[in-house]
Every structure is written in structure tokens, then in C-alpha cells.
Amino acid sequence: MSAVRQEQQPGAPGPESIDVAQFAPEAVLLKGETSALYKRFRRFHRLGTPCLLFVGPYVKQGGLDVAIDAAYGLRDRFPDLRLAAIPSGAIDHAFLDECEMRALGLGHRGIVEWTVDASELPFWFASASAMYAPAWSGTPDAAMLAAAAGTPLVEAGSAEALVEACTRLFDS
Amino acid sequence: MRRETLTDPKRFRKRVRQKSNMAAKYVSYEMEMESAPTFPDRVYVESTNVCNLDCIMCPTGLHIDTRPKGYMEWDLYTAIIDEIAPFAEAVVLHSWGEPLLHKRILDMIRYAKERSLWVETSTNATRLDEDTARKLIESGLDRIYLSMDGLTKETYEKVRVKGKYDVVRGNIERFLDLKHELGSPIEADIQIVRLSETDAEVEDFVKQWKSSYADLINIKELDTWGGQIDEVSSLAVEEDPEDPNIDRKPCPNLWYHAHIHWDGVLVSCSRDYDAVTPLGNVKHGGVLKTWHGARMRMMRRWHTQGNFCATQCIDCTEWSWWNPTPFGGGGTGGKTEKVRTEESIHDEHENQVKLLPVLNNGSGSPQPPAAA
Numbered sequence: 001m002s003a004v005r006q007e008q009q010p011g012a013p014g015p016e017s018i019d020v021a022q023f024a025p026e027a028v029l030l031k032g033e034t035s036a037l038y039k040r041f042r043r044f045h046r047l048g049t050p051c052l053l054f055v056g057p058y059v060k061q062g063g064l065d066v067a068i069d070a071a072y073g074l075r076d077r078f079p080d081l082r083l084a085a086i087p088s089g090a091i092d093h094a095f096l097d098e099c100e101m102r103a104l105g106l107g108h109r110g111i112v113e114w115t116v117d118a119s120e121l122p123f124w125f126a127s128a129s130a131m132y133a134p135a136w137s138g139t140p141d142a143a144m145l146a147a148a149a150g151t152p153l154v155e156a157g158s159a160e161a162l163v164e165a166c167t168r169l170f171d172s
Numbered sequence: 173m174r175r176e177t178l179t180d181p182k183r184f185r186k187r188v189r190q191k192s193n194m195a196a197k198y199v200s201y202e203m204e205m206e207s208a209p210t211f212p213d214r215v216y217v218e219s220t221n222v223c224n225l226d227c228i229m230c231p232t233g234l235h236i237d238t239r240p241k242g243y244m245e246w247d248l249y250t251a252i253i254d255e256i257a258p259f260a261e262a263v264v265l266h267s268w269g270e271p272l273l274h275k276r277i278l279d280m281i282r283y284a285k286e287r288s289l290w291v292e293t294s295t296n297a298t299r300l301d302e303d304t305a306r307k308l309i310e311s312g313l314d315r316i317y318l319s320m321d322g323l324t325k326e327t328y329e330k331v332r333v334k335g336k337y338d339v340v341r342g343n344i345e346r347f348l349d350l351k352h353e354l355g356s357p358i359e360a361d362i363q364i365v366r367l368s369e370t371d372a373e374v375e376d377f378v379k380q381w382k383s384s385y386a387d388l389i390n391i392k393e394l395d396t397w398g399g400q401i402d403e404v405s406s407l408a409v410e411e412d413p414e415d416p417n418i419d420r421k422p423c424p425n426l427w428y429h430a431h432i433h434w435d436g437v438l439v440s441c442s443r444d445y446d447a448v449t450p451l452g453n454v455k456h457g458g459v460l461k462t463w464h465g466a467r468m469r470m471m472r473r474w475h476t477q478g479n480f481c482a483t484q485c486i487d488c489t490e491w492s493w494w495n496p497t498p499f500g501g502g503g504t505g506g507k508t509e510k511v512r513t514e515e516s517i518h519d520e521h522e523n524q525v526k527l528l529p530v531l532n533n534g535s536g537s538p539q540p541p542a543a544a
Contacts, residue, residue, distance in 0.1 A: 043240045044435070100452075100466035104474075107449045107483070108239075114456045 053128035057089030069159035218267035399487035416492035422475035
């Protein structure tokens with residue numbers, strides 16, 4: 001019997017329930033009250049630029065470990081880099097533990113959120129300079145939301161490839 | 173042990189749990205265990221990181237902290253207290269701001285007191301007007317540190333920038349008078365930090381406050397916050413050339429206490445004033461879950477492996493102030509010399525006289541009063 005405990009993350013982006021229009025940059029940045037909330041959100045999470053957003057399940061082959069390793073690889077070139085991870089899909093707690101341990105060296109520059117408030121989802125996407133969500137990890141909705149937010153989606157099968165892709169993107 | 177602890181089974185069980193926790197923590201620290209069925213005995217809850225002074229030995233006062241400013245929300249606070257009350261010994265309501273600036277600080281104290289926790293806090297006394305002083309005393313607060321860094325107006329205002337010496341001194345004296353008038357058991361400690369600016373005044377400072385209604389005069393050694401800030405480190409009075417990091421050990425703080433910032437972020441100790449190495453957020457799963465969580469365990473592992481790479485740990489020497497034993501961590505309140513005032517000596521004598529008939533109990537020679 002598998003000892004791995006997995007659960008569905010309730011606050012994560014789900015299919016039909018999300019209003020994609022909320023993710024458009026004009027909805028986040030230009031509306032008075034939303035814009036103030038967005039600024040507060042960024043201050044609260046100390047989100048800088050560039051920011052690599054991971055959206056996906058916290059399970060093996062889900063890509064979170066790849067994103068963390070890539071953040072280490074990008075640190076020298078981009079000292080202000082932030083990695084923000086938000087869950088979408090299943091959570092394997094043992095794997096999450098491993099990732100949290102791995103992320104400790106990133107300090108406050110490597111945020112792994114355990115839950116995410118649905119009302120803040122557009123802010124996470126708006127804050128990202130790039131989003132990494134492996135297509136095979138089963139989160140097509142995240143790709144759709146990234147498109148709505150105008151956030152580039154980066155695809156890579158390894159940390160090295162992700163570092164290279166992000167470096168090109170952030171430098172451009 | 174206090175008499176009410178012996179007569180109340182609930183309190184008694186909690187005390188036994190706390191005592192065995194200390195022993196277990198000592199073992200887990202000495203055995204370098206990442207995780208053990210222990211709990212933090214002392215929980216530092218940052219009511220706010222907003223301050224109205226610009227003290228020269230403080231990262232908040234120097235405005236070099238980058239984390240957001242804020243006040244702990246009531247719901248988060250009550251969740252923390254509800255969780256820790258059955259096991260923790262003390263809650264400390266200050267960290268990187270002035271607690272009296274929190275609108276609900278009195279409610280926070282009362283809430284923790286109603287759940288039988290020892291509650292203490294510190295204040296710069298700028299907001300300690302008569303009404304606040306009376307309410308603080310009546311709230312049931314157990315200990316308050318009254319910061320008065322300087323004997324003279326000139327020194328005080330040089331160290332505690334924006335503070336008004338006459339106002340603060342007046343507030344402290346009135347607070348102590350009120351405490352005396354009301355016969356309050358609150359422990360009020362006058363505190364001075366020994367640094368290059370105050371060093372020459374420490375002796376006279378003690379003399380001045382010795383005859384006050386304070387309980388203790390704390391002469392606190394400068395905490396350099398892990399040597400992270402040159403402006404602060406340069407204020408140290410050089411007297412201890414021996415570098416404790418020659419024989420560095422894991423920091424006991426990681427096994428003994430919990431430090432929670434106003435936004436729920438758990439950090440290793442107060443030296444991580446900027447939450448550069450967040451160890452999780454207690455909002456996500458509670459204090460214990462976070463304290464035993466992956467990041468905290470990894471931090472302990474780093475230390476046991478001799479890896480002190482976290483920003484606040486690299487040059488820290490303050491870890492050596494700890495002295496863990498099976499009965500306690502010995503790291504509470506930093507490195508502080510405590511001088512008793514005439515009032516506390518008098519009070520103890522009075523208490524002994526009052527306790528003698530009870531303790532004597534008709535069984536022969538009187539016994540000394542039991543330690544708290």
C-alpha cells in the first residue's frame with residue numbers, strides 16, 4: 001500500500017469556477033481598489049522582479065523540485081529573483097516536506113504556499129515574470145490563466161533547461 | 173512549585189508536562205535530534221513591528237528592515253494562544269515594535285492570562301500614560317520591561333532617538349507608583365542596554381533606580397543581532413575578546429523557543445528580524461505543526477551539521493548566551509545582569525514573614541518559602 005498521502009488542494013485554480021477576465025492586466029492593475037490591494041499583496045509577500053511562478057501539484061514529477069533547483073541556478077545572475085509556488089492539484093506531503101527543506105536555502109526568496117486564497121490568484125499571476133507549469137502535470141487551467149494575465153509560460157523538462165529559458169526571458 | 177499548582181489537578185498536569193518537556197528538549201538538543209515530541213516553552217508573539225522611536229541599536233529604529241509593517245490580527249493571535257495555552261509556559265508580546273501601539277494589546281494580555289499563561293512584554297514607555305498604566309497593571313500582565321536607556325537626558329535621547337527623556341521618565345515613575353499603590357504583583361524591570369553610549373552611566377543608573385518601586389534593574393548586554401548590522405556591532409563595549417564561535421554548537425533557540433512575527437511567519441529567533449529565512453507560517457497549520465515542520469527541521473539539521481549559512485546565523489555569537497540543562501534552556505532575556513531593588517528585597521522579606529505560619533504547619537521548624 002502506498003504510504004504517500006495525497007489530497008486535493010481546495011484553493012487552487014480549478015476549471016470552470018474561475019472568471020478568466022479577472023486575470024487580465026487591466027483588471028488587476030488599473031482598477032482603483034484592486035490596484036491598491038495588489039500593491040499590498042506584493043508588499044506582503046515581498047515579491048520582486050523577476051518572479052518565477054510555479055503552479056502545479058506538489059507531487060513527484062509535478063515539477064516543484066525542478067522549479068526550486070532552477071531558482072538556485074538563477075540566483076547568481078538575478079539576485080532579486082523570487083520563486084513563488086502555489087499548489088494546483090494533488091499534494092504529497094512527504095514530497096512537499098522535501099521541497100520545503102530544499103527551498104530553505106532560498107530564504108524569503110523561495111516562497112512555497114501551502115494554500116492559496118482564490119481571490120488572490122489574479123495577483124499571483126500578475127506578479128509573475130514567467131510561469132512554470134509542466135503541461136504533463138495536469139494543470140491546463142494554469143496555462144489558460146497565464147495567457148489571460150499575459151504572463152509568459154515556460155516549458156522545460158529539467159532545472160538546467162528552465163534556468164536557460166528563464167535567463168533568456170528575463171534578460172530580454 | 174506554587175500552592176495553586178499543587179491543588180489544581182489541571183494546573184498540576186500542565187506543570188508536569190512542562191517539566192518533562194524541558195528534560196525531553198534537553199535530550200533532543202544534546203542528541204541533535206531534528207524532531208522530538210517536544211514543544212516550545214516560550215512563545216514570542218510579535219504584536220507589531222511598528223515603532224515610534226528610532227533607537228540606534230535596533231534594526232527597526234535604523235529602518236533597515238524590509239519586511240512589511242503591520243499589527244497581528246486578533247483571529248491569528250487567539251488561534252495561537254488557544255493552541256499553545258495547554259502546554260507553553262510563557263508568551264512574550266514584543267519583538268520588533270512597540271507593543272503599546274497595538275490597539276488591542278490589553279485584550280491580548282487578558283486573553284492569554286485567562287488561559288493561564290505567563291505573559292510579559294516590553295515597552296519604551298512613551299505611551300505609558302496614567303490610564304494605560306492602570307489598565308496594564310489591572311490586565312494581569314506578569315512582567316514588564318521598562319526600557320530607559322540612559323541616566324541623563326542627553327544620553328537617553330541620543331540612544332532612543334525621538335524619545336523624550338522627561339516624558340518617559342515621568343511615565344515610568346508613575347507606573348511604578350501605581351503598581352505600589354495598587355499592591356500589584358506585576359514584576360516591573362527597569363532596563364538599560366550596555367553599549368558604548370551608556371556604559372559610563374550604568375553604575376549611577378543602578379544607584380538611581382535602586383530605591384524605586386521597580387523589582388529588578390536589568391543591565392542588558394548589547395545584542396548585535398547576529399553581527400548583521402555594522403552600526404549596531406560598533407556600539408558594543410569591548411570586553412570579551414574570546415570568540416565563542418571557535419567551538420560552535422547548534423543554537424539551542426531552535427529546540428526551545430518559537431518566534432512568530434505579526435503576519436504569522438515563524439522565524440528561528442529574534443535575530444531574523446527581517447524574516448530572511450522564514451520557517452513557515454503558523455496560519456497554515458498551527459504553531460506546533462510549523463515548529464516541527466520541514467523548514468524548522470532542516471534548520472536544526474543545518475546547525476547539527478555545522479552549517480550556519482542562514483544570514484542571521486553566520487556571525488552570531490549570541491547563541492553562546494544559552495546554557496541548556498534538563499531544567500531549562502537558560503537563554504531567556506539575553507545576557508543580562510539583574511540587580512535587585514530595595515523594594516524587591518523588602519517584598520521578599522514580607523512574603524517570607526507571611527508564609528512562615530503556613531509553611532511551618534505546626535510540624536516543627538519553619539521551612540523556606542517554595543520557589544515559584
